Amino acid sequence: xxxxxxxxxxxxxxxxxxxxxxxxxxxxxxxxxxxxxxxxxxxxxxxxxxxxxxxxxxxxxxxxxxxxxxxxxxxxxxxxxxxxxxxxxxxxxxxxxxxxxxxxxxxxxxxxxxxxxxxxxxxxxxxxxxxxxxxxxxxxxxxxxxxxxxxxxxxxxxxxxxxxxxxxxxxxxxxxxxxxxxxxxxxxxxxxxxxxxxxxxxxxxxxxxxxxxxxxxxxxxxxxxxxxxxxxxxxxxxxxxxxxxxxxxxxxxxxxxxxxxxxxxxxxxxxxxxxxxxxxxxxxxxxxxxxxxxxxxxxxxxxxxxxxxxxxxxxxxxxxxxxxxxxxxxxxxxxxxxxxxxxxxxxxxxxxxxxxxxxxxxxxxxxxxxxxxxxxxxxxxxxxxxxxxxxxxxxxxxxxxxxxxxxxxxxxxxxxxxxxxxxxxxxxxxxxxxxxxxxxxxxxxxxxxxxxxxxxxxxxxxxxxxxxxxxxxxxxxxxxxxxxxxxxxxxxxxxx
Numbered sequence: 001x002x003x004x005x006x007x008x009x010x011x012x013x014x015x016x017x018x019x020x021x022x023x024x025x026x027x028x029x030x031x032x033x034x035x036x037x038x039x040x041x042x043x044x045x046x047x048x049x050x051x052x053x054x055x056x057x058x059x060x061x062x063x064x065x066x067x068x069x070x071x072x073x074x075x076x077x078x079x080x081x082x083x084x085x086x087x088x089x090x091x092x093x094x095x096x097x098x099x100x101x102x103x104x105x106x107x108x109x110x111x112x113x114x115x116x117x118x119x120x121x122x123x124x125x126x127x128x129x130x131x132x133x134x135x136x137x138x139x140x141x142x143x144x145x146x147x148x149x150x151x152x153x154x155x156x157x158x159x160x161x162x163x164x165x166x167x168x169x170x171x172x173x174x175x176x177x178x179x180x181x182x183x184x185x186x187x188x189x190x191x192x193x194x195x196x197x198x199x200x201x202x203x204x205x206x207x208x209x210x211x212x213x214x215x216x217x218x219x220x221x222x223x224x225x226x227x228x229x230x231x232x233x234x235x236x237x238x239x240x241x242x243x244x245x246x247x248x249x250x251x252x253x254x255x256x257x258x259x260x261x262x263x264x265x266x267x268x269x270x271x272x273x274x275x276x277x278x279x280x281x282x283x284x285x286x287x288x289x290x291x292x293x294x295x296x297x298x299x300x301x302x303x304x305x306x307x308x309x310x311x312x313x314x315x316x317x318x319x320x321x322x323x324x325x326x327x328x329x330x331x332x333x334x335x336x337x338x339x340x341x342x343x344x345x346x347x348x349x350x351x352x353x354x355x356x357x358x359x360x361x362x363x364x365x366x367x368x369x370x371x372x373x374x375x376x377x378x379x380x381x382x383x384x385x386x387x388x389x390x391x392x393x394x395x396x397x398x399x400x401x402x403x404x405x406x407x408x409x410x411x412x413x414x415x416x417x418x419x420x421x422x423x424x425x426x427x428x429x430x431x432x433x434x435x436x437x438x439x440x441x442x443x444x445x446x447x448x449x450x451x452x453x454x455x456x457x458x459x460x461x462x463x464x465x466x467x468x469x470x471x472x473x474x475x476x477x478x479x480x481x482x483x484x485x486x487x488x489x490x491x492x493x494x495x496x
Contacts (some may be wrong), residue, residue: 023172111133211278
C-alpha cells in the first residue's frame with residue numbers, strides 16, 4: 001500500500017485537528033498552518049483525546065508517532081507534502097482562496113483534499129492552475145476514530161487522483177468511498193440532514209424533548225445502523241423473502257403524509273432557546289471535552305465488538321480495524337537486536353488509559369496480563385516471530401503465567417515493562433517481566449511465563465528454526481550474566 005510520507009493540514013479546528021491526530025498516530029509527519037492564536041492548544045487537546053482513544057482501541061504496536069510542526073505560513077506547511085488536507089471554515093470564497101494558494105505552493109504531484117461537508121469540488125477548483133489534483137475528502141468526527149472518508153471529484157479531477165487518494169487512506173486506518181457524482185452535501189450529510197430536519201419538527205411541535213429523541217435513536221435503530229447500515233438492516237426485516245418483500249410491504253407507506261421533509265422549520269429565537277435549554281439539561285453539567293471522552297470510549301467499545309463479529313473475522317468498521325491492526329503487527333515486526341542485550345529489554349511503554357481502570361481508578365487485573373502479554377509479543381517480534389511467521393503456521397504459545405502485584409498502577413500513570421530471558425532451549429522460552437512506574441522506577445508487578453514453540457496447524461510443540469533460536473539464545477546468553485530477578489521461581493503464597 002502507498003503510504004503518506006508527509007501531510008500538511010491547513011486549519012486545525014475540530015476536523016483539522018482530527019486529521020492531524022489521525023496522521024500523527026499512523027506515523028506520518030504533519031506540518032500545520034492555522035493563524036488562530038490558540039491553534040497549538042486546540043490541536044494539542046484533540047491529540048491528547050486521540051492518544052487516549054488509541055490506547056483503548058488496539059494493542060497492536062503503533063508506529064513511532066509522526067513529527068508535528070506548526071508553520072508560520074501556508075507555503076511553508078505545504079512544502080514537500082504529498083497529502084494536503086484543507087479544513088478551513090465552510091465558506092466558498094475562503095476555501096477557493098486557500099486552495100488556490102495551496103495549489104500554487106504545493107509540490108506538483110501532491111494530492112489536495114478538502115474537508116468540506118457540502119461545497120461542490122467543481123466550484124472549489126475553479127481558480128486552481130492544477131484542478132485535476134483537487135478532491136473532496138469528507139471525514140466524520142472524530143476523524144481519528146471514525147474511519148470513513150467520502151472521496152468526491154469535480155469536473156476537472158482526474159481518476160488517477162481519486163485512485164491515489166483511495167490507496168493512501170488504508171495505511172492510516174481509514175476507508176475511502178468514491179461518490180460517483182458530486183451533489184450538495186454528498187451522501188452522509190444528505191442522510192443526516194433528512195433526519196435532522198425531521199427531528200427539528202418533532203421538537204418544534206412538542207412531540208418529544210431532545211433527550212427523548214436521542215434515546216429513540218441510541219436505544220434502537222442506532223445500534224443496528226452501527227453494524228449493518230440501512231439497507232442490510234431492512235433486508236433482515238423482510239424475513240426470509242428479503243429486500244423485495246420488505247419493499248413490497250413497507251414501500252406504500254412512503255406516500256403517506258407522515259414526513260415534513262419538504263418543509264423547512266423556522267429556527268426562530270424561541271425554538272433555538274427551547275433546543276438549547278433542553279440540550280443543557282441533557283448534558284447535566286458535562287463539558288464538551290468530557291462528552292468527547294465519553295463518546296470516544298463508547299466508539300472504541302463498539303469498534304472492538306465489531307472487530308470480533310462474524311466469528312472473529314470482523315464486521316463493518318470492526319473488519320477495517322482488524323485489517324489495520326494486521327498491518328500494524330506486520331510493520332511492528334523485524335526490530336533489530338538491541339545494541340546492549342546484556343540488560344533486561346525495555347519493550348513496552350504505555351499509559352494507564354480510562355478503559356483499563358476499575359471504580360477505584362486502579363488498573364484492573366486482566367490489564368496487567370495484557371501488558372505482560374504485549375511484552376512477550378514484543379520479544380517474539382524481536383527474535384523474528386512476527387505476523388508473517390505466525391500466519392505461516394508457527395508461533396510461541398504461553399502455557400504458564402505467575403503474576404505478582406506489588407504496587408498499584410493508576411489512571412494516567414506512565415508505565416513500562418522490561419523482559420529478562422531466564423532460560424531457553426529448542427522448544428521452551430522461560431521469561432521474567434517487570435512492570436515499572438516510568439517516573440519513579442518503582443516495580444509495580446512482575447510476571448514469570450513459560451512459552452512453548454508450536455506448529456499451530458499440527459497442534460503440537462516443535463523445535464524453533466535455527467534463525468529464531470539463534471536470536472533467542474544470543475539474548476539468553478547475555479541475560480545469563482544478570483542476577484536472577486527477585487521473585488523468579490516463587491510459587492503462589494510464598495513469602496519473600
